[in-house]
Amino acid sequence: ILNVEQSPQSLHVQEGDSTNFTCSFPSSNFYALHWYRWETAKSPEALFVMTLNGDEKKKGRISATLNTKEGYSYLYIKGSQPEDSATYLCAPITSGTYKYIFGTGTRLKVLA
Amino acid sequence: DAMVIQNPRYQVTQFGKPVTLSCSQTLNHNVMYWYQQKSSQAPKLLFHYYDKDFNNEADTPDNFQSRRPNTSFCFLDIRSPGLGDTAMYLCATSRVLSEAFFGQGTRLTVV
Numbered sequence: 415i416l417n418v419e420q421s422p423q424s425l426h427v428q429e430g431d432s433t434n435f436t437c438s439f440p441s442s443n444f445y446a447l448h449w450y451r452w453e454t455a456k457s458p459e460a461l462f463v464m465t466l467n468g469d470e471k472k473k474g475r476i477s478a479t480l481n482t483k484e485g486y487s488y489l490y491i492k493g494s495q496p497e498d499s500a501t502y503l504c505a506p507i508t509s510g511t512y513k514y515i516f517g518t519g520t521r522l523k524v525l526a
Numbered sequence: 527d528a529m530v531i532q533n534p535r536y537q538v539t540q541f542g543k544p545v546t547l548s549c550s551q552t553l554n555h556n557v558m559y560w561y562q563q564k565s566s567q568a569p570k571l572l573f574h575y576y577d578k579d580f581n582n583e584a585d586t587p588d589n590f591q592s593r594r595p596n597t598s599f600c601f602l603d604i605r606s607p608g609l610g611d612t613a614m615y616l617c618a619t620s621r622v623l624s625e626a627f628f629g630q631g632t633r634l635t636v637v
Binding site for chain 2: 423446
């Protein structure tokens with residue numbers, strides 16, 4: 415069973431604050447890592463697909479980094495806005511499988 | 527337009543009464559997944575299809591079954607729902623190892 419841990423479990427920040435959270439996963443047989451955002455009453459949506467060690471991806475105020483050797487990824491949000499409030503899920507993918515195993519997520523609440 | 531559609535959005539069923547949840551996709555993706563998510567927990571993979579190849583997770587309860595009659599449709603059948611099966615059920619599709627696209631989920635309540 416793939417052990418995927420995300421921390422913190424939940425987070426409250428003030429509007430305008432920057433924040434970051436972590437996804438930890440086994441580094442062996444790594445193929446890719448996905449980040450998803452899941453807003454209340456909506457479907458989870460992909461943010462990033464990351465494959466290379468040292469990869470850094472950016473979409474607007476959100477960015478992510480990947481360290482495949484030590485098995486972690488960070489997601490950063492710069493200048494958080496209330497619309498960033500969501501659960502952020504990561505899913506590492508092991509080579510040789512098609513399975514997306516999700517972490518428990520980080521529930522972010524941005525207070526106006 | 528929604529590309530992965532789950533029906534129904536909400537379902538209440540009685541303890542032990544079989545229930546079927548459906549998922550359809552317009553993306554022509556070859557991989558389809560069913561997840562169960564209980565409050566504050568990670569979405570838990572129940573099974574997935576790669577084309578018609580069915581892959582069951584080892585800890586998926588025996589009363590959970592699935593059918594994929596064609597590329598577009600996938601069904602989750604719960605033969606004898608228990609109270610512990612109350613959860614959100616998410617369907618997702620992807621091309622192999624690409625980003626997954628999710629439906630809006632079916633919130634199942636077993637009473």
